[in-house]
Amino acid sequence: xxLEIKNLHVEVEDKKILNGLNLTIEKGQVAAIMGPNGSGxxxxxxxxxxxxxxxxxxxxxxxxxxxxxxxxxxxxAAKGIFLAFQYPVEVPGxxxxxxxxxALNAQRKLRGxxxxxxxxxxxxxxxxxxxxxxxxxxxxxxxxxxxSGGEKKRNEILQMAILQPRLAIxxxxxxxxxxxxxxxxxxxxxxxxxxxxxMIVITHYQRLLNYIVPDVVHxxxxxxxxxxxxxxxALELEAKGYAQYTDEAA
Amino acid sequence: xxxxxxxxxxxxxxxxxxAYEAARAALPGKGAVAAxxxxxxxxxDAKGLPHRRVEEWKYTDLRAxxxxxxxxxxxxxxxxxxxxxxAGKIFATLNCRRLVFIDGAFVPDLSDLTPERGLTVGxxxxxxxxxxxxxxxxxxxxxxxxxAAVALNTSLMSDGAVIHVAAGTVLARPIHxxxxxxxxxxxxxxxxxxxxxxxxxxxxxxSHESNASQVNCALExxxxxxxxxxxxxxxxxxxxxVASLLLTVGAKAAFNTFALNSDASLVRNQSFxxxxxxxxxxxxxxxxxxxxxxxxxxxxLIDHAAGHCASREQFKSVLDGQSHNIxxxxxxxxxxxxxxxxxxxxxxxxLSDEAEADNKPExxxxxxxxxxxxxxxxxxxxxxxxxxxxxxxxxxxxxxxxLIQAFIGETVEEIAHEGFREAIMRAALEWLETxx
Numbered sequence: 001x002x003l004e005i006k007n008l009h010v011e012v013e014d015k016k017i018l019n020g021l022n023l024t025i026e027k028g029q030v031a032a033i034m035g036p037n038g039s040g041x042x043x044x045x046x047x048x049x050x051x052x053x054x055x056x057x058x059x060x061x062x063x064x065x066x067x068x069x070x071x072x073x074x075x076x077a078a079k080g081i082f083l084a085f086q087y088p089v090e091v092p093g094x095x096x097x098x099x100x101x102x103a104l105n106a107q108r109k110l111r112g113x114x115x116x117x118x119x120x121x122x123x124x125x126x127x128x129x130x131x132x133x134x135x136x137x138x139x140x141x142x143x144x145x146x147x148s149g150g151e152k153k154r155n156e157i158l159q160m161a162i163l164q165p166r167l168a169i170x171x172x173x174x175x176x177x178x179x180x181x182x183x184x185x186x187x188x189x190x191x192x193x194x195x196x197x198x199m200i201v202i203t204h205y206q207r208l209l210n211y212i213v214p215d216v217v218h219x220x221x222x223x224x225x226x227x228x229x230x231x232x233x234a235l236e237l238e239a240k241g242y243a244q245y246t247d248e249a250a
Numbered sequence: 251x252x253x254x255x256x257x258x259x260x261x262x263x264x265x266x267x268x269a270y271e272a273a274r275a276a277l278p279g280k281g282a283v284a285a286x287x288x289x290x291x292x293x294x295d296a297k298g299l300p301h302r303r304v305e306e307w308k309y310t311d312l313r314a315x316x317x318x319x320x321x322x323x324x325x326x327x328x329x330x331x332x333x334x335x336x337a338g339k340i341f342a343t344l345n346c347r348r349l350v351f352i353d354g355a356f357v358p359d360l361s362d363l364t365p366e367r368g369l370t371v372g373x374x375x376x377x378x379x380x381x382x383x384x385x386x387x388x389x390x391x392x393x394x395x396x397x398a399a400v401a402l403n404t405s406l407m408s409d410g411a412v413i414h415v416a417a418g419t420v421l422a423r424p425i426h427x428x429x430x431x432x433x434x435x436x437x438x439x440x441x442x443x444x445x446x447x448x449x450x451x452x453x454x455x456x457s458h459e460s461n462a463s464q465v466n467c468a469l470e471x472x473x474x475x476x477x478x479x480x481x482x483x484x485x486x487x488x489x490x491x492v493a494s495l496l497l498t499v500g501a502k503a504a505f506n507t508f509a510l511n512s513d514a515s516l517v518r519n520q521s522f523x524x525x526x527x528x529x530x531x532x533x534x535x536x537x538x539x540x541x542x543x544x545x546x547x548x549x550x551l552i553d554h555a556a557g558h559c560a561s562r563e564q565f566k567s568v569l570d571g572q573s574h575n576i577x578x579x580x581x582x583x584x585x586x587x588x589x590x591x592x593x594x595x596x597x598x599x600x601l602s603d604e605a606e607a608d609n610k611p612e613x614x615x616x617x618x619x620x621x622x623x624x625x626x627x628x629x630x631x632x633x634x635x636x637x638x639x640x641x642x643x644x645x646x647x648x649x650x651x652x653l654i655q656a657f658i659g660e661t662v663e664e665i666a667h668e669g670f671r672e673a674i675m676r677a678a679l680e681w682l683e684t685x686x
Contacts, residue, residue, distance in 0.1 A: 049641045052633075077643035089638045093656025099642070102652065107643035142656070159642065 008059035019223035035220035078110035080166030150181035186211030265319035279378035290404035323353030323436035330432035338428035346426035354438035368419025407441035424453035431460035440467035501527025509536035540573035569605035
């Protein structure tokens, strides 16, 4: 297995968000995590990426059997963890190309790999962005500045395609997308599916899972995984809602 | 309100008084120039060094900061001249006409005096001695102020540059005034005069590099009708540096100033700018990079005395350690200066809890049909932005550097001249790289 989360307890400002969460992600697996608002889905994604301000009081997160709790976000990225943000931030003054290149070369350096040459890098970005419908003009602009919601999400998937993570966490990638943008983004994600890459797809609605079909579905409630099943579990949730699980967890 | 409280003279003030008394006869210029000095010294002597009760100097209390006055600089020796050849590196790649000054004194043999049509270049010491027409017309008259630092400069002004750009002349190369300092810390009173006549165009850059010296420099800059001037000033000092820009702009003219302070222990950059003719535009911008106990004070008085002029003031500071940045910007719009358009913005980025940024914008508007805006912010790096960059594999220091670069980049990008824009960004990046 690639990722193993064991009995994870997390607090933010003395408020318990995750309460003994257990989760295993196999290599090459696409796992959907669904759950009502406030169930701790986004907290889980931030904790995996290493954002501070989260206090881990108990438990562990293992990547390839090794704990990553002590690693800084950039070290986790170099180990192959990538978080596609629910709300990608705008970075005024930093051109998208500069950002992508700095990130890619920083990761390669941490892994002891050589830096990309300028022509190779430009070629890589051109090809990848064309597939995702990201224009050259967007690449010249500052990261996410003046981008629409859909363009920001597309930019996240572009970064993912350039950085080639082993574990991608997509945090509500569908939120704020119209149906066309949802299709483009999903196609981008599906192209990146491989036996070497695992994905955690966090979503509130079943809709996204019509496009990105998961291998397994986990339901989160009150900071724990309360049910796991196949992709049909998502359809059941869509029909019946989350009430049964919130009650069960109470 | 400026309270006139005269305390007993400090040792620095006493030293300045004896320095003036001793040097008076030997300073360049007799007659009208000597009278100008005497009158200025009387003004300085009455006020003393500026202190915190003088509103314009509230945050830079020279009386407290200047423990003593250093002796006036001696003529440059061979070692100082050898060192000065490498000074002004920041603008070295821009193919400028270099005019070199050591401790304020003009060094012709290190300067590029190749003749150029429409351009006259000389030393202030020579011009004062002759009290030629340009000096008589402008020195002490470009922007009259009772500021004590300017008065002190006028009393003790010893040398500097005198540049005249004739009407309609477009200078082929930028002029770079290279101010270097000798080994021995000393006091220098530098006065320059630059007159850019009607429809002429000039790019002027100043670089100041000094050790523990005390530098008081003043530039009187006259921009004629329809003229275009870009003025850059880069300052590095381990001592005290007080600079005054006295600027008058004619009609339908355009100017931009840009100041970079990096590794500057104690700097006061003050500007007195008057829009004297209609339809002109001016931009005053700058970036201050501070660490340790650096103290940089940018104070300006922008006098919109004629209508239909636009000015933009934009200053960014990055503060680390226990540094202190001050911005005081006062914009005055005179009653008849209708259709004035001004926008002033200052932003401070605090990298340390112990750093301090003071922002004081002031507007005095006496006309009714104007657009005047100002804004000021001070804050730390956004942790959300930093996390975003780090989550992509960029380490802590590099993420901060990228964000700082972006922060100052917004202002540096306003520089139209590509070479100067790149030179200033390069200098800023060097500062970032040496950040511990």
